[in-house]
Amino acid sequence: MPWKENNNGKEPWGEPDQKPSNNSKKKNYGFNIDNLLINFLSKIKKIFFNGGTGNKKSFISAILILLVIWLLSGFYKVNANEQGVILRFGEWIRTTPPGLHYHLPYPIEIAKTPKVTKVHKTEIGFRTFRESTRFLSEESLMLTGDENIVDINFSVFWIIKDAGKFLFNIRNPEKTTKSVSESVMREVIANTAIASVLAEGRKEIELKSIQEIQLVLDNYGSGVQITQLQLQKVDPPDQVIDSFRDVQRARADKEKIINEAKAYRNDIIPKARGEGAQIVQQSEAYKKEVIARSEGDINRFNSILSSYKNNESVTKNRIYLETLEVILQNANKVIIDTKQGSGVLPYLPLPEITKRKRKNKNESNNINKNEPSNINEENVQNVQ
Amino acid sequence: MFSKKIFIPIILFLLFILFSALFIVKQTEQALILQFGDPIRIIKKPGLKIKIPLIQNAIFYDTRVLDFDAEVEEVILSDQKRLLVDAFIRYKIIDPLKFYQAVINENGFKARVGGILSGSLRRVLGSDPLEVVLSKNRSGLMEKIQEEIDKEAVNFGVKMIDVRIKRADLPKANSEAIFARMRAEREKEARQFRAEGAEESQIIKSTAEKERTVIIAEANKKGQTIKGEGDGEAVKIYAKGFKKDEEFFAFYRSMEAYKKVFADSEDEPTFILSPDSDFFKYFNNKSGK
Numbered sequence: 001m002p003w004k005e006n007n008n009g010k011e012p013w014g015e016p017d018q019k020p021s022n023n024s025k026k027k028n029y030g031f032n033i034d035n036l037l038i039n040f041l042s043k044i045k046k047i048f049f050n051g052g053t054g055n056k057k058s059f060i061s062a063i064l065i066l067l068v069i070w071l072l073s074g075f076y077k078v079n080a081n082e083q084g085v086i087l088r089f090g091e092w093i094r095t096t097p098p099g100l101h102y103h104l105p106y107p108i109e110i111a112k113t114p115k116v117t118k119v120h121k122t123e124i125g126f127r128t129f130r131e132s133t134r135f136l137s138e139e140s141l142m143l144t145g146d147e148n149i150v151d152i153n154f155s156v157f158w159i160i161k162d163a164g165k166f167l168f169n170i171r172n173p174e175k176t177t178k179s180v181s182e183s184v185m186r187e188v189i190a191n192t193a194i195a196s197v198l199a200e201g202r203k204e205i206e207l208k209s210i211q212e213i214q215l216v217l218d219n220y221g222s223g224v225q226i227t228q229l230q231l232q233k234v235d236p237p238d239q240v241i242d243s244f245r246d247v248q249r250a251r252a253d254k255e256k257i258i259n260e261a262k263a264y265r266n267d268i269i270p271k272a273r274g275e276g277a278q279i280v281q282q283s284e285a286y287k288k289e290v291i292a293r294s295e296g297d298i299n300r301f302n303s304i305l306s307s308y309k310n311n312e313s314v315t316k317n318r319i320y321l322e323t324l325e326v327i328l329q330n331a332n333k334v335i336i337d338t339k340q341g342s343g344v345l346p347y348l349p350l351p352e353i354t355k356r357k358r359k360n361k362n363e364s365n366n367i368n369k370n371e372p373s374n375i376n377e378e379n380v381q382n383v384q
Numbered sequence: 385m386f387s388k389k390i391f392i393p394i395i396l397f398l399l400f401i402l403f404s405a406l407f408i409v410k411q412t413e414q415a416l417i418l419q420f421g422d423p424i425r426i427i428k429k430p431g432l433k434i435k436i437p438l439i440q441n442a443i444f445y446d447t448r449v450l451d452f453d454a455e456v457e458e459v460i461l462s463d464q465k466r467l468l469v470d471a472f473i474r475y476k477i478i479d480p481l482k483f484y485q486a487v488i489n490e491n492g493f494k495a496r497v498g499g500i501l502s503g504s505l506r507r508v509l510g511s512d513p514l515e516v517v518l519s520k521n522r523s524g525l526m527e528k529i530q531e532e533i534d535k536e537a538v539n540f541g542v543k544m545i546d547v548r549i550k551r552a553d554l555p556k557a558n559s560e561a562i563f564a565r566m567r568a569e570r571e572k573e574a575r576q577f578r579a580e581g582a583e584e585s586q587i588i589k590s591t592a593e594k595e596r597t598v599i600i601a602e603a604n605k606k607g608q609t610i611k612g613e614g615d616g617e618a619v620k621i622y623a624k625g626f627k628k629d630e631e632f633f634a635f636y637r638s639m640e641a642y643k644k645v646f647a648d649s650e651d652e653p654t655f656i657l658s659p660d661s662d663f664f665k666y667f668n669n670k671s672g673k
Contacts, residue, residue, distance in 0.1 A: 243574075257584075327643065
């Protein structure tokens with residue numbers, strides 16, 4: 001503010017006297033258009049009527065320079081991201097592409113260069129201020145087609161498609177874009193069931209909304225082009241979100257219990273197949289065994305038979321005696337002569353015999369343990 | 385010096401006349417020229433225009449699509465449900481003369497159209513239930529409202545570009561009812577999922593168990609068949625082998641059986657023997673007779 005220091009509180013514009021001039025009214029510092037005009041006119045008069053030819057020339061050249069500057073002021077640049085809109089006395093006469101152009105100087109024509117590639121963002125249901133986000137539930141809560149309520153935040157991205165239309169066809173284009181977007185989104189949601197909104201329907205909602213918003217804005221001749229619509233948050237309202245989460249959990253529970261059942265199936269069926277195979281194999285083994293045993297028995301019998309054929313009666317007697325020998329060796333034996341004892345009833349102390357037998361058995365337990373092979377074999381056969 | 389004093393006011397006056405005669409109609413405007421308050425001319429084309437100074441003056445109206453947002457309106461639908469409706473209008477002034485005569489300016493228009501919109505919303509929405517409002521018919525309803533308003537707007541020199549319902553929400557009390565219903569529905573759904581899981585799990589488990597039983601049974605069947613084959617084969621082999629000498633087989637097999645029954649058995653058998661038996665042949669008599 002350099003003038004403040006040396007004008008002693010006077011208005012800076014009221015200082016025409018600083019220029020070299022011999023006008024008698026130069027001491028009048030009042031800010032008065034009449035004074036200025038008189039000053040100016042007297043100068044002109046002086047130049048035209050009193051001044052020499054040199055003064056006249058310099059005045060004309062000054063006028064010419066001003067004229068040239070004025071004419072040159074009509075050049076304007078339209079950047080790559082802009083469109084030039086030319087107004088002649090307020091009338092829109094043309095739109096120019098990027099590059100250097102000329103218009104008739106102010107005030108006849110003026111150029112407006114709105115940025116057409118700038119992507120504008122309209123937020124609905126929330127506002128972001130720098131880092132923080134504020135949610136607006138009265139904007140974001142929407143009724144669905146099946147009379148449920150969803151909480152939706154979305155952003156609409158748009159550019160100026162036609163600068164002229166954008167500037168001249170519509171008042172408040174930003175506000176209109178927002179109102180239309182909100183209205184269309186609500187209309188689309190009102191036609192959709194909540195399950196579809198929350199799940200697979202998102203893409204479709206975005207596409208439908210973009211189309212419809214564009215249609216309405218084109219109908220207004222707004223010059224706005226929607227480039228993108230993003231559904232940011234699509235949730236059930238806070239009041240019911242727990243119930244929705246429980247549904248998710250239930251779905252997971254369902255999967256889990258089914259998987260457990262499948263695991264159980266995968267566990268028992270192979271085991272059963274194994275068990276089945278075991279049964280078959282054991283049967284095969286039994287089959288082989290009985291056949292082998294029968295063959296063995298027969299072979300043994302054949303051998304004995306062939307020997308027996310050589311000397312039938314001796315062999316037969318020998319076998320008979322040996323067998324009885326073995327049998328009677330360890331048995332209790334009571335011999336009753338039938339001829340002598342026929343008249344008397346022979347008395348057999350059966351309980352006593354049994355008792356003695358038990359006693360013997362207990363005593364021989366240890367011995368029996370040393371030779372259990374017969375019993376074991378029998379057991380195995382029984383099992384098979 | 386006297387002529388100079390006269391000259392300056394005259395020039396100033398002429399300039400004033402010139403500037404009040406010339407005026408600019410902007411691209412976004414149209415003008416109505418009034419002569420002593422009487423509208424005589426409409427200018428629709430933008431640019432530099434001329435009027436008679438002092439006698440005529442110009443009123444400017446917007447040519448753009450203009451916006452009017454209505455107040456939130458509570459509408460009672462035909463099913464007695466209440467709906468808070470927030471609608472907006474987009475319109476254009478197409479006849480400045482009519483507009484001037486009917487409502488003078490935008491504020492006047494807004495005051496009038498607000499009432500018309502409100503009445504139309506009540507009439508049109510009030511004749512339909514909520515399901516219709518929440519459906520594809522919504523745009524049809526909006527068109528109907530637009531038609532109704534358009535009919536009246538013609539008298540204002542205004543053309544309706546669009547009438548849209550921005551928000552149509554239920555009042556707070558109804559929202560609570562909806563939330564309660566949503567919760568109940570979700571609970572139902574969750575329960576159903578869990579029950580379905582249990583169902584499917586039971587099916588899988590019992591099918592698996594059935595399969596297991598079948599596998600074992602089939603194996604047993606096959607096993608018994610094989611065992612039977614073995615037994616049959618053995619019977620054949622025995623029969624064939626022993627057939628060579630049936631008499632000796634009977635003797636020999638009996639001996640084997642005796643041995644097994646008496647000698648190899650755990651119990652100590654007790655024999656009551658007669659000295660007449662063959663075994664004692666030489667016991668009584670060394671000649672064996």
